[in-house]
Amino acid sequence: MRRLIFLFMFGFVCFSPSNCFNEDENINNNIIIDAPFENFEKKFQPNWKDLDTRQLPKWYDDAKIGIFIHWGLYCVPGFRSEWFWAYWKGGDKNIVQFMNNTYPPGFTYQDFAPMFKAEFFNASEFADLFVNSGAKYVVLTSKHHEGFTLFPSKRSFGWNSVDTGPHRDLVGDLANAVRQKGLKFGVYHSLYEWYNPIYLEDKKANFTTRHYAGSKLWPDLKQLVNDYKPSVIWSDGDWEANDTYWKSTDLLAWLYNDSPVRDEVVVNDRWGIGTSCKHGDFYNCEDRYNPGKLQNHKWENALTLDLTSWGYRRNIALREVIPIERLLKEVISTVSCGGNALINIGPTKEGTIAPIFAERLLGLGNWLKINGEGIYKSSPWLSQNDTFNDNVWYTCKKQRYNYQKPTAKPTEVDIVTAIYAFFLKWPTNDEGMLVINDITKHLQKGNWQVVLLGNGEPLHWETTVTGKTKIYLPRRERVNSRHAWTLKFTPV
Numbered sequence: 001m002r003r004l005i006f007l008f009m010f011g012f013v014c015f016s017p018s019n020c021f022n023e024d025e026n027i028n029n030n031i032i033i034d035a036p037f038e039n040f041e042k043k044f045q046p047n048w049k050d051l052d053t054r055q056l057p058k059w060y061d062d063a064k065i066g067i068f069i070h071w072g073l074y075c076v077p078g079f080r081s082e083w084f085w086a087y088w089k090g091g092d093k094n095i096v097q098f099m100n101n102t103y104p105p106g107f108t109y110q111d112f113a114p115m116f117k118a119e120f121f122n123a124s125e126f127a128d129l130f131v132n133s134g135a136k137y138v139v140l141t142s143k144h145h146e147g148f149t150l151f152p153s154k155r156s157f158g159w160n161s162v163d164t165g166p167h168r169d170l171v172g173d174l175a176n177a178v179r180q181k182g183l184k185f186g187v188y189h190s191l192y193e194w195y196n197p198i199y200l201e202d203k204k205a206n207f208t209t210r211h212y213a214g215s216k217l218w219p220d221l222k223q224l225v226n227d228y229k230p231s232v233i234w235s236d237g238d239w240e241a242n243d244t245y246w247k248s249t250d251l252l253a254w255l256y257n258d259s260p261v262r263d264e265v266v267v268n269d270r271w272g273i274g275t276s277c278k279h280g281d282f283y284n285c286e287d288r289y290n291p292g293k294l295q296n297h298k299w300e301n302a303l304t305l306d307l308t309s310w311g312y313r314r315n316i317a318l319r320e321v322i323p324i325e326r327l328l329k330e331v332i333s334t335v336s337c338g339g340n341a342l343i344n345i346g347p348t349k350e351g352t353i354a355p356i357f358a359e360r361l362l363g364l365g366n367w368l369k370i371n372g373e374g375i376y377k378s379s380p381w382l383s384q385n386d387t388f389n390d391n392v393w394y395t396c397k398k399q400r401y402n403y404q405k406p407t408a409k410p411t412e413v414d415i416v417t418a419i420y421a422f423f424l425k426w427p428t429n430d431e432g433m434l435v436i437n438d439i440t441k442h443l444q445k446g447n448w449q450v451v452l453l454g455n456g457e458p459l460h461w462e463t464t465v466t467g468k469t470k471i472y473l474p475r476r477e478r479v480n481s482r483h484a485w486t487l488k489f490t491p492v
């Protein structure tokens with residue numbers, strides 16, 4: 001694996017590379033990301049040790065922001081969460097009462113299927129919204145734990161969106177629409193199904209039989225991959241059995257070696273008991289995972305705009321929707337620490353996206369139009385969160401050069417071409433200065449220009465006696481962004 005070396009360029013023209021950087025600054029906290037071609041010749045063995053050597057396809061790290069969609073029959077009752085069926089069967093009092101009050105006696109979960117019509121669903125309008133949110137990929141629930149598929153699974157007869165409900169291939173329609181607008185498309189897929197009788201038989205046999213994995217799971221996943229060529233497989237519902245029951249490593253070896261998406265697919269880490277945060281192209285660890293520190297493996301923060309549910313709730317209150325300030329903080333802190341943000345919405349049974357979700361997504365998109373330069377294709381910097389001002393998070397941009405040291409073999413090095421500091425609170429001191437710490441020692445080593453993205457003119461800055469950096473901001477009224485701002489530092 002190539003080693004990335006982190007360097008600083010202090011002069012505009014740099015004749016002698018040894019003066020361009022200080023080797024003490026080499027850091028080992030870079031995520032190693034290489035072009036996918038490094039995977040081309042490789043045949044992966046179906047074990048984690050080998051699968052873990054796969055290099056992350058570059059598009060995924062560049063993208064930074066994705067949209068997650070939880071859509072299934074749970075959007076029909078639209079009550080509590082996407083776990084509605086399991087909670088109901090588990091005797092949850094609120095849900096039992098809700099069912100007694102709202103639906104006729106004897107009503108079953110299956111009876112929701114014909115009520116899921118998606119009559120207003122326009123895949124290309126969804127795709128427009130996602131493009132305008134600034135997301136670069138979209139992940140749709142092809143099947144949640146209820147087992148209902150949003151594509152015509154050949155093994156889910158009558159329990160899919162083509163045979164009943166919308167009578168449409170929702171996976172196919174959305175895949176085509178988002179790709180047409182230049183986004184990547186991926187699928188969420190639950191390994192287990194709460195009430196699949198074949199799965200329940202295996203479970204009863206303590207997973208010593210593997211009929212479900214062989215006759216349902218694998219063929220379904222292969223159908224999904226062959227028919228829709230997803231760029232992401234977001235696996236879930238793995239926690240009742242280990243990866244040998246699921247045959248996860250076999251599936252992944254096929255995916256990486258022989259599948260039609262072998263060069264660009266990325267998978268998460270939910271492939272059986274104990275795999276989470278350990279294996280996979282990127283780690284989700286827990287839902288809404290945001291460690292606030294640089295991670296040594298690519299990760300993704302899956303978060304939902306509805307603070308209490310992934311699926312649509314008809315009785316959602318405004319206070320239960322994530323405020324834009326918090327959404328931006330999640331995105332910024334996540335990207336600073338090497339993560340991607342996967343932002344979830346739950347569409348309605350009519351096939352619409354609630355305006356409040358659309359508004360939040362467009363709020364993010366508008367912010368990214370100005371500030372996205374420091375987000376997309378960025379890398380974590382030396383510091384993530386400023387040690388003096390904890391409202392400030394950093395990223396940087398790197399460029400790769402071939403560097404020939406006298407006496408040594410040529411190496412590829414990454415030079416920092418810009419540092420970005422995002423601040424989440426406009427300073428309230430009279431002079432309108434932002435005070436930060438971690439950038440100081442770098443600013444002192446050369447000439448730096450500082451601008452506020454979306455504003456343009458170079459800002460005055462100075463170092464204080466206590467070693468902090470003060471940046472004199474433009475008057476707030478003259479600034480475009482409203483909830484979070486970006487300073488760009490470039491060596492001149």
Ligand SMILES: C[C@@H]1O[C@@H](Oc2ccc([N+](=O)[O-])cc2)[C@@H](O)[C@H](O)[C@@H]1O
Pocket residue numbers: 082083236237276285286287302310
């Ligand atoms: C994205 C979410 O994923 C799972 O929930 C989980 C799965 C794993 C953890 N975890 O590992 O902490 C937490 C919630 C699902 O059960 C849930 O409905 C939703 O789809």
